[in-house]
Amino acid sequence: MTSLFDPLNEIHALGGMLALLPDGRVDLAFGPGVNMMRRRQCGQLQVRYYALLRLQLSVPAGERPRTVQQLVAAGKVRLRQGRYVIAK
Numbered sequence: 001m002t003s004l005f006d007p008l009n010e011i012h013a014l015g016g017m018l019a020l021l022p023d024g025r026v027d028l029a030f031g032p033g034v035n036m037m038r039r040r041q042c043g044q045l046q047v048r049y050y051a052l053l054r055l056q057l058s059v060p061a062g063e064r065p066r067t068v069q070q071l072v073a074a075g076k077v078r079l080r081q082g083r084y085v086i087a088k
Contacts (some may be wrong), residue, residue, distance in 0.1 A: 014038045
């Protein structure tokens with residue numbers, strides 16, 4: 001089985017930091033050394049995968065965010081025609 005693309009890991013690899021705010025919004029922040037190209041890439045990933053990122057980050061305080069693999073295994077996310085679909 002091939003590995004699934006995980007937008008949370010990609011954003012972290014580009015230097016972005018994500019947090020789920022109390023009102024349910026996903027906050028994107030950067031350290032001081034992240035250049036504009038990487039910031040733009042992170043922003044594009046945040047917009048494209050917003051619902052998936054919210055699901056990944058919605059864990060109790062102190063727990064690690066869920067991976068895409070965990071969400072697929074739990075049946076919360078499905079892969080349909082190469083796209084992630086959040087199960088209702």
